[in-house]
Amino acid sequence: MYLLAIAVALAAPASAGDIPPLIRYLIPVTGDQVSGANGSLWTTELTVHNPRDTPIVVRGSICCDNNVVIPPQTSKAVQIAPASFSQGAFIYLPADPNYGPIPMTLRSRDLSKTAESFGTEVPIARDSDFAQLVIITDVPTDARYRATLRIYNSSEAPRVVTMRVYTLTGSTPIETRSVELSGINVLVFDPTPFHPGYAQVDPLTPAVRAAGPRVRIEIEDPIRHIVSPPPPPIWALVSVTNNDTQQVTTVTPHP
16 A cells, blocks of 8 residues: 655654654554455555664554664664554654654555565655645546545644545535544643544545546645634545555645
């Protein structure tokens, strides 16, 4: 499943001098041997490389522990413990101004098709991918494909956003829908939550499929124009799956 991992800069202060500032990454889809449609069996594999001369600690919702140590100059598989297969998870890595971004690879594949495909590498995005208005264009509506729109909050909190679907050249929505992102309401701000507020929907209703071969999807917070400061940014992607081959492609947002 060609899905995306998002990197979000997090200004987390050091605690008692032993935890450096952290960079937060959102892994959009996690899971191991999860059953899907048409007999598919999905797994995601996250590999993190430490290019530094000292060990680094990966923190977050990690299977069997909340921390994984990666030795210097070493790549290591990191298994995320998801709240659900689709919801995704945040992980945290130490920032260091002397080094660039930490290389990571997220690969998603259908285990029932291992002889046909090694899977698809998932690119890593930056905090600039989160926005008040998310635009995903060129989503196919052909009946040979199914699609899932996944929407992520930049925190663990629930919220409601508005989804609109247009033809590629249209300015009047084919469909407008309120989408509720599930999440956790906390009394005290948590700078290192484990999971984002999240929702997934099928955007290809009969009316959308009948509108044309490709569509554009826009998602925004309905109050973003009337509040200051604006609400937290969001991010979204569409995974498109071929019903016959189970090959998955991700259609990602445009600036």
